[in-house]
Amino acid sequence: MNKIEKILNIIYPPKCGICGKLNENFLCNKCKKTLEIQAKFAIEKSESNYFKQHLYIFEYQGMIRKVILDYKFNDKSYLYKTIINFLLKNEKFFKILKSYDTIVPAPINKKRNKQRGYNQSYLLAKEIAKETGITLENDCLYKTKNIIEQSKLNKEERQKNIQGAYELKHAEKLENKKILLLDDIYTTGSTANECCKILTVANPKQIDVFTIAKD
Numbered sequence: 781m782n783k784i785e786k787i788l789n790i791i792y793p794p795k796c797g798i799c800g801k802l803n804e805n806f807l808c809n810k811c812k813k814t815l816e817i818q819a820k821f822a823i824e825k826s827e828s829n830y831f832k833q834h835l836y837i838f839e840y841q842g843m844i845r846k847v848i849l850d851y852k853f854n855d856k857s858y859l860y861k862t863i864i865n866f867l868l869k870n871e872k873f874f875k876i877l878k879s880y881d882t883i884v885p886a887p888i889n890k891k892r893n894k895q896r897g898y899n900q901s902y903l904l905a906k907e908i909a910k911e912t913g914i915t916l917e918n919d920c921l922y923k924t925k926n927i928i929e930q931s932k933l934n935k936e937e938r939q940k941n942i943q944g945a946y947e948l949k950h951a952e953k954l955e956n957k958k959i960l961l962l963d964d965i966y967t968t969g970s971t972a973n974e975c976c977k978i979l980t981v982a983n984p985k986q987i988d989v990f991t992i993a994k995d
């Protein structure tokens with residue numbers, strides 16, 4: 781912890797992101813237990829041509845559903861710490877995460893970033909990179925097209941809607957790398973698929989997808 785962090789800790793003592801109880805890990809024991817019951821820490825083989833496996837922590841329901849909704853839509857950006865602290869306590873996943881060369885957060889477009897003030901996947905990826913020592917690449921994948929909110933569409937419409945929404949830059953940074961694409965929720969997989977399709981152009985060694993939850 782640096783000096784500024786220490787001072788900030790005195791002014792704003794760290795709390796459990798879920799219930800608000802003072803806790804230096806941003807997650808109290810009671811909420812941690814609830815999450816533990818729900819956690820899957822699953823690895824599934826992908827059916828996509830563009831990524832090999834899908835890793836996720838939770839099914840998108842119960843407490844974690846509320847946490848993710850708060851994190852994305854209710855201005856509670858600090859919840860990334862709660863989620864990451866929970867994730868990194870899992871030895872199996874910590875080891876797996878460490879085995880990647882590079883983590884790439886699923887991008888959001890400029891307008892959305894301005895509205896929300898943060899890219900939820902970027903904050904999560906940045907923290908994972910910091911704790912595991914893998915490289916964060918945030919200037920390779922861009923969302924350039926303004927699309928209709930995916931949650932309002934069915935599977936077929938989602939695939940169409942997302943086509944051509946992403947752009948690749950600095951492809952050389954990803955060449956021959958084992959890449960982990962990070963997104964918050966996996967629903968039909970069309971976002972992950974489209975992101976990985978673009979990443980494939982960079983000729984990486986392998987691409988896997990990691991999401992906090994699977995719907």
Ligand SMILES: [Zn+2]
Pocket residue numbers: 796797798799800801807808809810811812
């Ligand atoms: Zn709590």
